[in-house]
Amino acid sequence: MLSALLTIIVTIIVVPAIGGLLVGADRIITARMQGRIGPPLIQPFYDLFKLLGKENIVVNRVQMFYVLSNLALMITSVVLFVLKQDLLMIIFIMAFGSMALILGGLSVQSPYSRIGSHRELLQMMAYEPILVFMVVGIYLRTKSFNVQSVLNLKEPLLGYMPLIFIAILLILTIKLRKSPFDFSTSHHGHQELVKGLLTEYAGPQLALIELAHWYELVLVLGFIVLFWATNIYIGIAIALGSMILEIIIDNITARMTWKWMIGVVWTIGIGLCLINIAFLYK
């Protein structure tokens, strides 16, 4: 009981540190690809603390509630993942977290924020089925929804679920808000619909959303580690490799429309998942 409590506390502190460093590395790598030097590695932390110290401009009363519930739900899903709990539960809590952000975006009058929220909804419609298919694949392999059962496997999951892994890479681009799928809101210095979903969040609220995004980033990379959980170091190497792949894709592709995204993810993504599950189904 005490060790579980200790794990929870360590997770809550360490995960955003890892997420922030990953985002910092992302910004440096992106800058180098564009022939620039780029910001220092701890720039995301500077941004976070600066935003926390700014004036809190609130548009309406419920906005802060949505921001806090987004953060709390993301932390909950990461903690459940680290405690090796139910994967389905983790995915649905994560979806609730994203939903809170969307409701906050829809609660204001700004058309940028509203269009951004609608696009984020469409993104959720695109990536949620793939995540559920991943869990279904894991269930067919291990006969359990728990993360623990994946860790008990003798052989890595990647050998049995290569096509689902490709589909997960596809939705990783959406989750990390990277080009070509960065139309609900964008990161770095990019502008889309001003800032899309995040337009009406300012100061400390934006900082908390950024913090929640770091938790989310680590969680999604954690899903990738599951594909090679027999040796955790190889799993982490694969996760970091896919992160670098996403950065390359971000820099070489242009922003596409949401119709294109739905078309690609629902045909290629779900198609790959179904073929993979047909092979797993015995």
Next chain:
Amino acid sequence: MGIIEKSRIKSPWVVHFDCGGCNACDIEILACLTPVYDVERFGIINVGNPKHADVLVVSGAVNNRNKRVLKNIYDQIPHPKAVVAVGACAATGGIFSDCYNVLKGVEHVIPVDVYVPGCSPKPEAIIDGIVKALEKMDERQKEKKQKSVRSREND
């Protein structure tokens, strides 16, 4: 110096508003973002949303038509904030200062911290101006803090 004060200097996000000039200053401001100058080294990001910004960079001659817009953008930036007026037109109205509709400088609409003179100024000068504005912003915050401490002591 606390971590928030340090972060303020390390991460100034800039919103850029052109009050209607010849676009030369705007081109120089955007040149700061290119690989040659790369202001992201200092954490400076050009954002499109005043609600996310720390520094307002104004260029061009402000006139009676758009002073309302400029004031609105300034008001939307959360505290602490700083204003940098880039170019001769933003400072005094420049070559347009005798026009009937032109206000003679941004200072007639919003408080300005730093003027970057030139027609148009070099990107190096603009970066220098933003750094100076951050120093002023930091000083102002310190004064505010001391004032509030003093008023608490008086109570």
